[in-house]
Amino acid sequence: MELSGRVVVVTGGTRGVGAGIARSFAEAGAEVVVCARRPPEVPLPKARFAPLDVRDADAVRHFFAALPRLDVLVNNAGGAPYRLLADAGPERHLRVLELNLLAPLTVSLAAHEHLRRTRGSIVMIGSVSGGRPSPGTAAYGAAKAGLENLARSMAVEWAPDVRVNTLVVGMVRTERSQLHYGDEEGIAAVSRSVPLGRLAEPSDVGAAAVFLASNAAAYISGASLLVHGGGERPAFLDAASVNKET
Numbered sequence: 001m002e003l004s005g006r007v008v009v010v011t012g013g014t015r016g017v018g019a020g021i022a023r024s025f026a027e028a029g030a031e032v033v034v035c036a037r038r039p040p041e042v043p044l045p046k047a048r049f050a051p052l053d054v055r056d057a058d059a060v061r062h063f064f065a066a067l068p069r070l071d072v073l074v075n076n077a078g079g080a081p082y083r084l085l086a087d088a089g090p091e092r093h094l095r096v097l098e099l100n101l102l103a104p105l106t107v108s109l110a111a112h113e114h115l116r117r118t119r120g121s122i123v124m125i126g127s128v129s130g131g132r133p134s135p136g137t138a139a140y141g142a143a144k145a146g147l148e149n150l151a152r153s154m155a156v157e158w159a160p161d162v163r164v165n166t167l168v169v170g171m172v173r174t175e176r177s178q179l180h181y182g183d184e185e186g187i188a189a190v191s192r193s194v195p196l197g198r199l200a201e202p203s204d205v206g207a208a209a210v211f212l213a214s215n216a217a218a219y220i221s222g223a224s225l226l227v228h229g230g231g232e233r234p235a236f237l238d239a240a241s242v243n244k245e246t
């Protein structure tokens with residue numbers, strides 16, 4: 001995929017999935033800007049860092065107004081700690097919705113005029129949590145479900161100038177995997193539950209994002225692409241007392 005001359009902004013591109021996405025775009029020849037609240041701890045060669053809190057609408061507007069050009073926006077900043085619904089007040093859950101749903105909307109609106117001019121595209125980083133119950137991260141799952149729907153509406157409203165797609169991401173191996181899956185033993189056990197036998201690498205998500213942003217995806221808009229290694233085996237198959245050979 002050749003993206004030289006294209007300018008790409010990856011929100012939350014300083015670590016984890018976002019850093020993998022930033023690397024993939026840089027390898028494809030794009031000029032990459034990563035933004036987050038803090039600079040990357042591990043230097044990201046070939047990416048420029050810009051400090052930005054994506055929940056701060058004024059700061060987001062200023063950031064995009066100062067940008068000379070934009071071809072691709074990757075709305076990646078997101079996430080949530082494990083917390084049962086009844087264990088926190090509504091303010092905590094609202095913060096999760098703010099980061100995972102409202103901020104991508106704010107950022108996309110601020111980037112729209114640039115993308116209209118360059119006939120660019122937006123890639124939303126969604127999650128399989130948005131398509132199934134998400135106990136422990138309920139507000140996050142609801143936000144990711146909303147994000148995918150937002151992308152589909154945006155794809156219609158902003159066509160034909162701007163393409164908008166979602167990557168529906170499964171479990172990814174990052175510096176912080178232990179927060180979600182535990183130690184190496186936990187990660188190995190979780191990996192065995194994935195049909196492809198491993199968690200995704202950030203580069204797997206990056207490769208899919210580069211594809212969606214490239215000319216190879218010129219007729220793809222309003223789509224959701226599953227990057228989950230084959231999905232989840234239905235739990236009832238193992239619980240049932242028949243049909244054990246599947």
Ligand SMILES: NC(=O)c1ccc[n+]([C@@H]2O[C@H](COP(=O)([O-])OP(=O)(O)OC[C@H]3O[C@@H](n4cnc5c(N)ncnc54)[C@H](OP(=O)(O)O)[C@@H]3O)[C@@H](O)[C@H]2O)c1
Nearest residue numbers: 012014016017036037038053054076077078127169171172
């Ligand atoms: N990891 C997985 O298994 C997985 C699975 C499915 C989907 N995803 C999705 O992939 C994306 C990245 O997840 P991750 O696991 O890589 O998360 P992560 O390691 O926690 O990284 C999150 C990134 O977002 C930035 N960020 C957080 N809050 C921000 C804010 N208010 N403004 C600007 N930047 C902010 C962080 O930097 P600062 O803290 O310095 O701001 C960091 O760069 C998320 O959308 C997540 O939902 C991840």
